[in-house]
Amino acid sequence: MSIGVTATYRFPTHPEQQKQAEQYALGLTVGSWTDIGHLEQEQLKKHKGEVISVEKGEEKDTVKIFYPAANFSADLPAILTTVYGKLSFFEGYELIDLTFDNEVLSQFPGPRFGVKGIRETLEVHDRPLLMAIFKGVMGRDLSFFSEQLEDLLEGGIDLIKDDEILFENDLTPFYKRVTTAKGILDRHYEQTGHRALYAVNLSGKTNELHEKAERAAELGANALLFNVHAYGLDALQSLRENNNINLPIVAHSALSGVLAGQPVGGYSYSLLVGKMTRMAGGDFSLYPSPYGNVAISRNDALAIGQALTEENPFEKVFSVPSAGIHPGMVPQLLEDFGSESLVINAGGGIFGHPDGPVQGTKAFRAAIDASVKGISLEEAAATSEPLKRAIDQWGTAVSAKG
């Protein structure tokens, strides 16, 4: 068989699923087959889609169809339009995986830094990273922003990100956020030898993204936050492939609930927020944790984590399971996602600490340090007042969305 992409679907059960799938494989490639002559068949052979397998199930059948690479350019818009452009209209038709032949995969960049590169930059190798989300910046000015950043750094944060709904605005303009944060991060490094990354929200019109990101890099930005699904995966890839940007990218999954969170159709999270986000060049993939109020299922979250780290030609990508995270959840996060590629990310879990964000950050760091050593939080809290206070507030019980 030729080179190409194999799509794995879940289709509603159908008595003649094999036959139906063969019609799709033709319809989405050469169109027709039996009513054309032998010579034409020879000519069209390398363009013809093939049903690889049909596995019957109770409510859904799992169907694999192979699409030759001769039919599309090696970009996700072309590939997704081919394999799912039309089938997306059929109720209950899920696209759960894509398997790319290496010749196709090698035309994608993967992350520029990945887990390895980020850990080298931050010089942190033996524990999950800790990320914070600025809180309540909307409507406030740069002094408010600066104060939060100072507090987080004092507490020992590794990464700080904008809220994904903080866009260009008069009070905290994009470039000002970059230069203000750079001043604070540089001074912090000089004083403590501790580096941190600030992911500024790269937003605006598609056509302005590159210029903005390049200028941000020139001004000393050290990371970008990007709402991938507001633009499309290929826009992420284009940022990754621009060598004038050269910054780690936190790929935010906002809006992906439409695409992957549907009960009977759409993409799987592991494909969209895991595999394709990695291929396209995210260094971090931020998605709802299975524990908070904005939750995806634990199975989905674990599958994303696996897709971001499983063996393939690309560097591993950090999982950033987010929303509703407090220090009492750290052992569970470690158990679910492992230490190496995990970022523990909190907003309310830091700023809502009874003693404020400095202590809130310290509570997380204490929880992380204990957990990687296998020390229980209760035991660690005996020697960490911030952690004790956090546990008094939020407890240590974790319930995941099934």
Next chain:
Amino acid sequence: MSIGVTATYRFPTHPEQQKQAEQYALGLTVGSWTDIGHLEQEQLKKHKGEVISVEKGEEKDTVKIFYPAANFSADLPAILTTVYGKLSFFEGYELIDLTFDNEVLSQFPGPRFGVKGIRETLEVHDRPLLMAIFKGVMGRDLSFFSEQLEDLLEGGIDLIKDDEILFENDLTPFYKRVTTAKGILDRHYEQTGHRALYAVNLSGKTNELHEKAERAAELGANALLFNVHAYGLDALQSLRENNNINLPIVAHSALSGVLAGQPVGGYSYSLLVGKMTRMAGGDFSLYPSPYGNVAISRNDALAIGQALTEENPFEKVFSVPSAGIHPGMVPQLLEDFGSESLVINAGGGIFGHPDGPVQGTKAFRAAIDASVKGISLEEAAATSEPLKRAIDQWGTAVSAKG
């Protein structure tokens, strides 16, 4: 109240929907309200989201939330991330409409040509337009492509589009399709005085789209086909806003079934494929007809048609309800979508005509000419052999998806 955008959602019923909605309105804007002082409330007032109304329903409640424009830049990625970025993760949360204050709306372009401009270009004012899709070009070369185009023109076609899954390829390269078609279309115009548009599939990487489209325009392309949802609505808008392109855009809805075709979540088709496609600058919106095998419901199709033509600051946009269209459906199409903004689009309904595509095109033209005059197809078939043969093959019965 300040200037902004009002989102209309359908949320699963909830005993305290009002309270819950107010939490969202805060959470997606200033974050918190009751626990901040009066001075801060004054400062944050113009950024605060507001619940406009909650209308209780049986399975779903209709909730309207207002988001101040002060919080986002006037682009769809920022607006959609604000109003649906997080809420998209909640099961069964539908975004069915967005209402934009004029100050926001005026920052969007709408179509460059629209129904009016296209009709002036084609000099066709008194009937729906007829579009054909090239058939089976994948794996075939330019002579095959040319022959189909010649046949369609001979039959009296107004518009021809690439199949949306025809991408850059060696046999029919993008620029060659443009120049080949231009030669044929120019000659046809010289000989007959009849203009037609050919929409070439603008595909590839996001960052290459503009250069490709500009070059295509220079080479004499007269329309573009664009898989909007493979890239995002803002990518469509950026093409519309580029004055070096200056070509009508056929916005194809491939992949939008994921976003809008879900039984319990996602966007409404009228918002996604109707209102926002029009705002962003599509001249034509191509979507599944309610009659074919790749069908959306008749209600959804009609709602799209309405959103493309209802009174607003933008030019009207053509509806192109597609898939499974044959000449016998023309009266139903006219009844459902009206003559003015309708494009009748066929692939198999033209190429599958028993006497081939020239006669297939003529059959449609005869059906259209009769229908706008209120003459029945049976009556028209008495004086049109191509139409008679089409009706013998496909009949005139139409059943829509409910």
